[in-house]
Structure formats: C-alpha cells, structure tokens
Amino acid sequence: MHVLIIGAAGMIGRKFAEKIALTGRVGQRNVDVLTLADIVMPDVASDFAGERRAIAADLSLAGTAKALVADQPDVIVHLAAIVSGEAEADLEKGYRINLDGTRALFDAIRHIDGYVPRVVYASSLAVFGAPFPDKIPDDFHLTPLTSYGAQKAMGELMLDDYSRRGLLDGVGIRFPTICIRPGKPNKAASSFFSGILREPLNGTEAVLPVDENVRHWHASPRAAVGFIEQAAVMDTTLLGNRRSLTMPGVSATVGDQIKALHDIAGPDVVRLIRHEPNPDIAAIVAGWPRNFEVKRAHALGFRAEASFYDIIKVYIEDELEVDKS
Template sequence: MKITIIGAAGMIGRKLAERIAQTGAIGGQTVDAMTLVDVVAPDVATDFTGQRVSYAADLTEAGVAAKLVADKPDVIVHLAAIVSGEAEADMDKGYRVNLDGTRALLEAIAGVPDYCPRVIYASSLAVFGAPFPTKISDDFNLTPLTSYGTQKAMGELLLNDYSRRGILDGVGIRFPTICIRPGKPNKAASGFFSGILREPLNGQEAILPVDDDVRHWFASPRAAVGYIEHAAMMDTAPLGAQRCMTMPGVSATVAEQIEALRAVAGDEAVALIRREPDATIASIVAGWPRDFDTVRALETGFRAENSFEEIIRIYLEDEMGQSA
C-alpha cells in the first residue's frame, strides 16, 4: 500500500510517519511506500524499510497537487493547514491554504482515471460556534465564528461531496485540542493547556492565564495518530454521506488538569504553575466548545483516553521515556 502525508513536518504528521516507520503498517495494512510532504522537507521516519520519498512543496502552487497523486497513493492524509490565529490575522493566506489548497488536491484526484483513494481530512472543533449546548452532539450545526473555522467547514463539505460522487473515499477528523504537545511553549491561545502540564513536568515554571473553571475537549498526540490509523482502513459505509466526525476525547477543566498533574507528579509540580490572568486569552477561550457526545465516532471504532491523568502518563511515556 502507498500512503502520502501532506503536512508531514507538523507534530501529528511527524508522529504518524514515525509510527508507520516503526510498525511498517497503518491500520493493520502493510505500507510499502510512504511520501512525506510539507512546505519544509519533513525529516522523519528514516528507519522506514519501504520506499520513502520526502520533499518540500506548497499545495497551493500550480502542479503540486497533480504531482502528489500521480502515483496513485491508496491513502492520502491531508494535515496541511494555516492554523487559527494566522488564518484570522491573514484572511487571504488562510483561504488560499486551507480552502484553495484542499480543493486543488481534490480536483487533482478527480483528474486521475480509475482512481478513488481514501482521503483523511484534518478538520477542527473551530467549525462550531457559540452559543453551545452543554454537550455538543453529532447533529449540531456547523456555525463557525472564525475564518479558520469557516475554511475547515468548507473543506468538510467538499469532502462530503467528492465522496458522494465516488471521486474519493473521505473521512473527516475533527481533532480535539491535542495535549500535552511536546516541544517548547508557543504563542497559540490554547498553548497554556499543554504548558501548565509540560513545563512543570520538566521542572519549569508555567503561566496560567485563565480561571480554573475553564473547560475544554482534549486528546493526546498518541490518540491523534490512532484516529488516523483507524480512519485509513475503517469501513466507511456506515458514514453515509456525512463523512466528518468529532473525535472522542476528555472534557476537563483547568482545575481537573491541575489535580491530574498533582496525582501524577505531586505538589512540587503544581507549585510551578503561576497564575497570571490574561483578559485577551480568557475572552478567546470563552468562545470555544467544552464537551461533546461523540456517538458516531465511537460506534465506528475511534478511541481516545478516558481521563486526564491517562493523558499525562502518555506524555511521560512517549516524550520523557518514563514508565507510567
């Protein structure tokens, strides 16, 4: 089987490629060839025993999408995107990358005779906008309130339509906020969700800019890779015409995150969290969804963690090499 990962230099793309290199398979299916593409050449999966191609390319440039599908990969994982803050700050760039790039890929697939690949599309909780019910169900309308959310919602509709027409076999994954993200702190509004755990676990101070009662929807990087692995080989017939789903996760407040940290790493780690209110971040986070009822995803075999303590222990295992 051939797989192409677009956006392979990002955190999820890199971990997915490393997982495939480690196992030689995805979703139980042997991978013979893997192509890794991003705007910078991905440098991962060097131990992959099959055919491996890695190069830099911009999906929005003429001819790139056609090159990506020329060898008819069986599975295409589309992770490439301009994320929320940048898409809001630069509207033209957001639509060019998140919408035009996605459509270019789908049109390139449509132009290849006798070809119908599995396409896994990375979407976002940003397709939902307030006001929210206490728990968002699978039939809640897409009502984005940002350019990024709008672009992702349009991508979901395209995936549905091209799947309906038999051009491709799509699965759309709305990722929870991924936590704990490895690496250094960043300036993303959601970065503190990982930071208040990652930094204390590494013996460093962390800044908490919001109140303890802020609630959000989370999953680990390991779960994120698992979603894609499952989506690659699942039976899509039960999805019908609606190919996009919110993934399972853990709904937790900041206070619950902190107590999970205490349970795993003790009071000394919690003491490294410094409260420093930020009205701007608090305002942004107040407009985010908090909890989901992910019946469709669970019924079709997707899985995630069951507690925030489990998410923390996965970080210790996967990123710090510690037995949990």
C-alpha cells in the same frame, strides 16, 4: 499500499509516520511506499523499511497538489494547515493554506480518471460555535466563530461533496485539542492547554492566560495517531454522506488539568504555573465547545483516553521516559 502524509513535519504527522515506520502497516494493511510532504523538508521515518520519499512543498502553490498525487497514493492524510491563532491574525494566509490548499488537493485527485483514494482530512472542533448544549450531539450544526473554524467547515463540506460524487473516499476527523503536545509552543490559541503541563513537567515555568474554570475537549497525541489509522482503513459505507466525525476525548477544566498534574507530579511542579490573563486568547477560547457525545465515532471503533490522568501518563511514557532512555 502507498501512504501520502501532507503536513508530515508537524507533530501528529511525524508521529503517524514514525508508527508506520515501526510497524510497516496501517491497520492490517502493509505499507510499501511512504511519501512525506510539508512546507519544510520532513526529517522523519528514516528507518522505514519500504520506499520512503520526502518532499518540501507548499500545497497552496499551483502545481504542488498535482505533483503530490501523480503517483496515485492509496491513502492521503491531509494535515497541512495554519493553526487557529495564526489563521485569525492573518486572514489571507489562513484562507490560502486552509481552504485553497485543500481545494487544490481535492481537485488534483478528481482530475485523474478512475482514481478514488482514501482521504483523511484533519478538521477541528472549531467548526462548532456557541451557544452549545451541555453535550454537543453528533448532528449539531456547524456555526464556526473564527476564520480557522470557517475554513475547516468549508473543507468538511468539500469532503462530503467530492465523496458523494465518487471523486474521493473521504473521512473527516475533528480532532480534540491535542494534549500534551511535545516540543515548543505553537501559534494555536489552544497552545497553553499543553504548556501548563509540559513546561512544569520539564522543570520550567508556564503561563496560564485563562481562568481555571475554562473547560475543553482533549485527547493525547497517541490517541490522535490512532484516529488517523482508524480513519485510513475503516469501512466508509457506514458514514453515508456525513463524512466528518467528532473524535472521542476527555472533557476537563483547566483546574482539572492542574489537579491531575498535582496528583501525579506534586505541588512543586504546579507552582511553576503563572497566571497571566490574556483577554484575546480568553475571547477565542470562550467560543470553543466543551463536551461532546461521540456515539458515531465510538460505534466505528475510535478510542481516546478516559481521564486527564491518562493523558498526562501518556506524555510521561511517550516523551519523558523516552528522553531518559
């Protein structure tokens, strides 16, 4: 099997590629060829036993998508995107990358006769907009309140339509906010959810820009990799024409996060969190969903952590303990 990961230099793409390199499989299917593409040259999965290709390319530029799918990969994981805060700040760039790049990819696929790959499309909870019920059901309408959410919703609709026409075999996965993200903060408005845990656990100060009663939906990077793997191998006939799924997660307030950090790491670590209100971030986050019913995803085998304690322990195991070894 040939797997193409677009956005492979990002955190989730890198971790998925590393898992393929470690196991040589996606699900129970052997991977013979692994192609990694991103705007910068991906420097991951160098220990993959099969054929590995790394490409630096901008999906939104003419001809890039055609070149990426020329060898007809069996599974395409589309993670490339401009994140929420940046897409809101730069309208043109957000639509060029998040919408035009996605359409270029889908059209490059459909122009190859008889080629119907599995396409795993990374969507977002930002496709939903307030007002929300206490728990958002699987059939809740898409009413995004940000440009990023609108771009992802458009991608979902294209995925449904191209799948309905038999041009590709799509699965859209609406990621929870991934927490705790390793590395440095990015330009996503949600970056602080990881920062207020990651930085203190690493002995440095973190800024909290919102109130502690802000509630959101979270899953770990380890769970995110599991979502992609499940989407890559699942029976898509079970999806019908609704190809996008909200992924499982943990509904927690910022206060819940801080309490879990306190219980696991102690009060001295928590004291490294500095409250510094940011009205712009608070306004964006206020329009985000907080809790979900994910019956469809659970029925199809998707799984995530059960508590924020579990999410913090995953970070310690996968990042801090690895760094010390």
